[in-house]
Amino acid sequence: MKKLMLFTALLILTAGGFLLGRLTHPGTGHEAPPAAPDTSAGPAAAERKILYWRAPMDPNEIYDRPGKSKMGMDLIPVYEDEVAGEGTVTIDPVTMQNIGVRTARVEVTALRRAIRTTGRFVMDEQGAHTVSLKVGGWVEKLYVDFNGAVVRAGQPLLELYSPDLVTTQEEYLLAFRNARQAAGSSRPGVQADARRVLEAARRRLAYWDLSEEQIRRLETTGIPQRTITFFTPAAGEVMNKQVVEGQYVAPGQPLMDIVDISRIWLIVDVYEQDLAWVRPGTPAQVALPYAPGVTYTARVDHIYHMLDGETRAARARIVLPGGHHAPLKPGMYATVTLEGAPTAPSPVVPEEAVLQTGEQAFVVLALGGGRFRPVEVRVGLRAGGQVQILDGLQGGEEVVIRAQFLIDSEARLRSALGALAGHHNHGAAPAESGHAGHAPAAGMQAEGGVQVVRVTVGAAGFEPQRITLQAGRPARLVFVRTTDGTCATQVVLPGLGLGPVDLPLHREAALDFTPSEAGTFTFACGMEMLKGTLVVTR
Template identity: 35%
Template sequence: MPLVLSKKINIIMIIKDVTNRGQGYSLIAALLCLLFVFNQPAAISSEISAEAQNLIYSCPMHPEETSAEPGKCSICGMFLVAEEEQDDHDISEHDMEHEMAPMLKNGKPALFWENRDSQAIVSKQHKHSSDHENSPVTQRLRPSILSGESAPEDQNLQQSSVERNEKHSEKGQSTIYICPMHPQIKQHEPGGSCPICGMDLVAKENTVPAGDSPQVFLEAAVIQNMGVRTTKAERKILHKLIHTQGLVTADDDRLISVHPRTGGWIEKLQVLTEGDRVERKDILVYFYSPWINQAQLKYIEALGELDQTSFEPSKKTEVAAKVDARRNSLRLLKVMDMDIMRIKNSRKVQNTIQLLAPQGGVITELNVSEGNYIEPYQSMFTIVDLSRVWVMVDIYEHQAPWVRKGNTVEITAPAIPARSWSGVVDYIYPTVDLKTRTLRARIVVDNPDEALLLNMFVKIDITANTPKQAVLTVPREAVIITGERETVIKSLGNGHFQPVDVKTGMRGEGSVEILSGLQQGDDIVVSGQFLIDSESSLQASFLRMSE
């Protein structure tokens, strides 16, 4: 093959090889090729000039934008890239392999400067090109060719851009300008261009306002498969029905313990066992006490003195007062008026006295037996009247604002499923239990047939106080509670959804009061909202990672 044609093919392959390696090598290839042409015969220069005249520059993004000279695309601003037109004559594949064989190095195509014919040219022209080393463009694009290392300036180009972006982010600037083709190129000042492709930097749209969650788009088929249902936030009066449990206890006003007023012995016991029913003034025991007998003797003596005053009228008033005092002493010792009348009529001491039931009810405690000695501090009997009972209920802390004294209550017992009772909240205790974190309330219930027994388990439905004005509410299942925030999923229409943080108030029967975050008429998701919230949280994480 002629020398001129061989050199021509070699130069064309050099231009192809270096141009494909990137923009940074294109300028170096052009400079070296020109230097090579200056030292060759005129025939080679004419061949190179003919090839250069056939180069066309086009935009990588818009191929219809072409030019015969280097420049920028009028549409996107990218650098135009040279494209070689097909020559009229074809180069045989055999000749191509023959000329490119020396350019193989370690099984890989070698750069043009590693060719035997090109090494001398590079060495000869290295001194000539040293005048341009201090040029800013040359310093940025010049690679360390012979050493095989990339330019430090090229390595630090993107890093410096990122550092500038971080500095501006620290200053709180929100608008970021990026390259559409190379998003890693960022700056906070408008009007710049990408140092890689030359495109104008454009402002990055902030699709998620500060403090808001990203929107989620779902296809209609996905919405159907997820079973997404929506409802509207509306204003209404909240109603609250508190469901809780309770325990039947005795009414303290109808619970009586029977004690002796002085020490003595149980001579005869009329009550046989606990659970016996007694009526008011029924005889409980026959009680013997020496101190009661002494009081009877003093009373009998006072009665004798009163009888003698018929001969001395001046002492009658004084003796009558003494008789009354002795009679009151017997009454204080729980001697019944019937026994006192018997003592007065017989003028004899009654060895035992009768202790009567102060009220009707059921004996719940029996602490004595016949022959026992009893002191005044000891309880002999406990009598409970079950015609009215108390029900003690536990209320959770968040339910406390709803419960007030006077609230009506409906009571049912699992043991008696066919009946219900009505009651009223009588008292709310002012302390919270440390272990259960509940508040105790007392309910008064009429129990005329004594169907509610002591310690019976019952279910309570308390009709709570309701606000007088309508408030903005959403269904309780629409609110997602994470422990740190409360969120609802707002439907924006056309398959778009967005999580919205809300502040809730009182919780009614199936509804929650919304204090802030929503407006009346907003569409709220009530089914499938957890999956949508998870997707939005995932998108928010990706957005934070990309900034």
């Protein structure tokens, strides 16, 4: 079983290396390449310049002269005209067909998105009234005596016996008689005082919610009423009834709630990534799972500002018509489709065209003639399998939507190896045949005789992943972690006995040392999940 698994892994690695070999040098397999350009083809062929040599099975194994790879295979030349420019790769039509390259045109259009979510019906909070009295007493008669009762405004609610009410009625009757007697007085001050006392007693009864009709009946009969009838302050359905007949109620004590049921609210969950598409006035289609074919058309009335910390969802409110006999009832659920407002016209590409590499995004441009180049873009909203491009594309370009991962990897390799070839062409000593040359560290600087290399630590790992230093010279590796989305919070060079060193976010952390011997070492994160290679040469 282990032999079978080993054979399968070796077969996959061999096939991957062969495909990269076909991308880099179409038409070349395991056959030995010529040691030098074939000048017999004419002047055009003689002008081709070799940048470097590489192993057929490992594009990262490069040399500056012909020979054999570590696997004993003839090296492949890479010509200057094959590297069409910074990060540009050329692929022949046969290879394009074999790896299934497909392209799409960048359209300039507006994005629209339909957000499908769920909601639950609740009572209209704006139509809720809590019933309480402003005077204490005993409930002698309760006319509305169960939850769910539908009442109209001004309907009798209860009869209350209150000693305070009886006393105040007697005071009002006394003031009323005094005012009538004072009306025949010739002294104006007496009449005014009597009217003020009468108005004060009348206001006290009114403040306790006695109606004008009840006060006039008191004046007509001249007899205080033992119990006073109170009426419902609003129309709606009774809920949360907390009073029974014979109970004493204190001023301000909640007796029941009366809720207006002519409207009903639908509270919809809008997840964080969808909030950009929803605003007050957004059209909504409401479907009821228990009533197939029934759809309500409405609009978002309000968006609540707080998100649920557990579900990461905000709430949007939709107001629908209700009623005692309406099919929409509090506690029910509904399926809601929100029609997001269209964006301003901008370049749009299919989602599969975008390559995400940690904090960056790329697309691969098809330049024509089998030439391709990855370009960095800034992405915006996503909808319907399309991605809005905010920066990096103008519209009308052709982008690769299939096999772009292989093309992007080859383009990055070409760019890096092109820089290496330029380094060799400027006086670098060629390596002996059969010994691989090494790329200089990206971002290498010499500061006062110290070899300084700056390494960025992102979500994808270390950049650069391969560093070359010279033995016997002081060196400094400066690491900067740019994201929390990585396990590399520490760095260590176990082969040199360095570290671990903490990597604070967006702050430099340096390793200072002087490599004494040539060799290949590994630098890694504290958990050794992300690794890079340090090559020390003589």
